Amino acid sequence: MQVIFKIRRQKQDKSSWVQSYTLDVESGNTILDCLNRIKWEQDGSLTFRKNCRNTICGSCGMKINGRSALACKENIGSEIEKFSLAANGNIPEIMIAPFGNLPVVKDLVVDMKPFWDDLERVEPYISTNARNIPEREFLQTPEERSQLNQMGNCIMCGACYSECNAKEVNAGFVGPHALAKAYRMIADTRDSDTENRLENYNSTDGVWGCTRCYFCNAVCPMEVAPMDQIGKIKQEILPRHEANDSRSIRHRKVMIELVKDGGWVDERKFGLFVVGNYFKDLKGLLSLAPLGLRMLTRGKFPTSFDASEGTEEVRSIIEAIQQNR
Known part of the structure; x- marks a missing residue:
């Protein structure tokens, strides 16, 4: 079967363009297989990273049909089925582009330095004091070690970083990859610097910068x-x-307080309590005034609040969770 690959190409500090390549492929071919053939058979100037071909090294990260993925993991058949690319008998078209949130070096190759710099900011290694045990090894139980498995699976491919909405709007945000590694350090019983770590991550450049868009979870291979x-x-x-x-x-x-009180959020109180710090922050309160006036003049400001059905049940669930932490 024939597939058209539309590849976004770019030279450093230059405008990008889209170049099309038509290839005869099998449904089981991976995107990386196809890129290799394009480079070997049609255009030797096409540039991309690759190494293991087995979803281990993370080198071949790129955007495939709009989402960040590994070219060695995604295949032609699943792409065509997922996006209904062969509808109406048309030749399927697969869009390939470089990762987002990182500067392009050439074509599908991006500069990973910002990615590694952000990782270094969370100090993703066990504290020196915890390693200073001269008498014996620092042993962990199987249960303690199992707490590290999920974060330890990260191959630093950059897919989550590429998709991160928070990183796109806040260059100071450290990134989901770094914070996933950060939690590995917090969960590690050998580390002795938990309190300092938590203070370092307690900012809008740290955990509070996350917009909870779930994109990092969705694309993580x-x-x-x-x-x-x-x-x-x-x-x-x-x-x-x-x-x-x-x-x-x-x-x-x-x-949490407002949901416990009414089953859902009372929007009248939310801004006053958060931005206005329970009426203690005059500057914060004044900053809300223009929005409040616009809402009032347009009839958008709620004059009353009705608790949701099942508020007692919601409250009991929240309290049970809080007690069992």
Whole structure:
């Protein structure tokens, strides 16, 4: 069968363009197989990274039909079926582009330096003091070691980083890959720097910068679920802080309080409590005034609040979870 590959090509600091290549393929061929053939048979100038071909090294990361993936893992048949590319008898077209959130070096090759720099910011290695045990090894039980397995599966391919909405709007955000590794350090019983780590991650450049879009979970080829690991770090941070400590902490705590009270969020109180810090932050309150006035003039401001059905059940579930942490 024939497939048209539309590949976004680019030279460093130049505008990109799309170049099309037609190839006879089998449904079981991987995207990487096809890129190899294009390079070997049609255009030797096409540039991309590859290495193991077995979903181990993470080198061949790129955007395939709009989502970040490994070219060695995705095959022609699944792409055509997933996106109904052969509808109406047309020749299927597969779109290939470089990763997002990283500068393009050439074609499908991106500069991974920002990715590695962000990883270094979370200090993804066991603390020196924890390694300083001269008498014997630092042994872990099988149960303790099993807590590290999911995060340890990360192959640093960059797919989550490429898809991250938070990174796209906030260059300072450390990224889902780094925070998944960060939770591995927190969960590791050999590490002795947990409190400092949690303080370092307690910011909008850390865990509170995550927009919870789930894209990192959706594209991770190793099921590391970075967003889940970010949530676990948040749960470690919250009990250590009061609502007054920061707006990020307050956002989470106020939401839980309001849901416990009414089964869902009372929007009238939410902004006042979070931005206005329970009426203590005059600057925050004043910043809400323009929005409040616009809502009032357009009849969008709710004048009352009705608790949802099953509020008592919701409250009991939240309290049970809080007691069993």
